[in-house]
Amino acid sequence: MIEFRDLKKSYGDHVVLDEINLQIGQREIFGLVGVSGAGKSTLLRCINRLEKIDSGSLLVDGTDVGAISDRDLPRFRRRIGMVFQQFSLMERKNVYDNVYFPLRCQGVRRSAADRKVRDLLDLVGLGDKLKALPRELSGGQKQRVAIARALVNDPMILLCDEATSALDPNITEAVLDLLRRINGELGLTIVVVTHEVAVMKSVCTRMGLLSGGHLRAEGTVEHFFLENPELLGDFTRDAGRRPDVAPGTSLVRVVQRDAAGTGLLSQLAIRTGVPFEISWGGLDRYRDRVSGSFLLQVADADLRAVCDGLTALGADWKEI
């Protein structure tokens, strides 16, 4: 669906993106993460050619984005919706007119657009706010108007640049729920720039970690949070934390996907009869699943028994 091949982008002498190779599949919710200045927004803006790339290529649904003529660019951009942290609504226009505006610019009559605009505002839960002005809405409601507006051309891709960063955690969750619904019901591919752990865990299926303009790692959200938490050291204070271990003991990381009700650790204790300490870890929600990882501190003399027990139980584990 979206494919970056050896993409490079500079501002003057400053190389902002270098050798980016990445594929984002249809219907994915892909998170671009990284510290401030890593190049996330620039990479996102290349997708709808708000930024031009210097070399390499970028394919969107088979189209070479760099080769699109200026004449065809507006039509291409209509297939890609975008929402921003600051909502970018027109303050003097009401909710209905904000959503209708892109169609109006294309010459679509109000009567022809009416059903579409109302359906979208129903979808985002604002069917009763058609006449409200942006200043009469909460931040979360404003972002939902922006999302409805971004969907008005039936895009195949939605780009979200820190779309929830200005919102309270509760309101963020409602907007994330909407993104999940749009992804599921409309089949959109969504690319999310974020530095919020809650966003990564709540909506993303896969993520790419940018640092200094390079793609340092990519994989499932679980690959980052459960298997390689040290990659996220810049975002979560405890990510990759390796507790101090007593002399003569070792650490084993056990990853549990879809962990609810499996009782893996109690089964391990019963099976091996070995005392082990849980030094770190816990369960969390990843989209619609509860998964987690635990660091077990085990006496060296018992390590073999614990490792054999984990293997026999079909667990995903590694000595670290």
Ligand SMILES: Nc1ncnc2c1ncn2[C@@H]1O[C@H](COP(=O)(O)OP(=O)(O)OP(=O)(O)O)[C@@H](O)[C@H]1O
């Ligand atoms: N139009 C521009 N002209 C010159 N430099 C720019 C421009 N836009 C971005 N940059 C620089 O490119 C680098 C990457 O910026 P970008 O906004 O993509 O990073 P980011 O990871 O999205 O950061 P943040 O999380 O702070 O938004 C930064 O060093 C920034 O200063």
